[in-house]
Amino acid sequence: MELIQTIEQYAWIGWLVLILLFLVIEMLTLDFTFLMLSIGGLAGLGSDLLGAPVWLQVIIAAVVAAVLVLFLRPPLLRRLHRGEDPTPSNVDALLDIGGRVVSTVSAHGGQVRLINGDVWTARTDSGELDPGTPIVVSRIDGATAVVRASNPTLTEDTSA
Structure with a gap:
């Protein structure tokens, strides 16, 4: 008590x-x-x-x-949070961005040039993509872009 x-x-x-x-x-x-x-x-x-x-x-x-x-x-x-910039940045900004294959991209590697001008090492989950093929970034895996083939009318021409 x-x-x-x-x-x-x-x-x-x-x-x-x-x-x-x-x-x-x-x-x-x-x-x-x-x-x-x-x-x-x-x-x-x-x-x-x-x-x-x-x-x-x-x-x-x-x-x-x-x-x-x-x-x-x-x-x-x-x-x-009202005044925040909703624009994605860093890796999020690269998702669904277009580009073109620079050197053949397979499940083991290759290179792509994105529409923002960056050149990335890349790989694909299915098949092989030849140089010049339009691509879209599916995800970023470490320092490698995982890409898929895209409709050419949806991406800009990035061949320089």
Whole structure:
């Protein structure tokens, strides 16, 4: 019985530690989840200062955090990401890009010139592609483009 009274007496310290822990994690993740949890902890701390029992403090903190995560976090994330450039970059920008075979491409290797001017080592999953054949990049596997034959009207002429 004395243990429960001690916990109730010093619960505010637990809430402060929890709030600070959540804020530190939020600074590392920048995802708004732990910010919402820390605000829920703040509600728990407020209910403790108003004299609520520990079980009610936990329920209040959980409900406030859940409501914030479900209803406030999504619009905040949308607003944060509103100005981002949707253009793919790096490897993602190479997927489905066209080009032409420079040296015969087989399952073991070859070279292609993409429409952006880059020359890549390439391989194909099926068959063999002769020089001049229009291609499309299916995926990037390490430093090798995995290509497939394409309709010539869909790619630009990259022979230089």
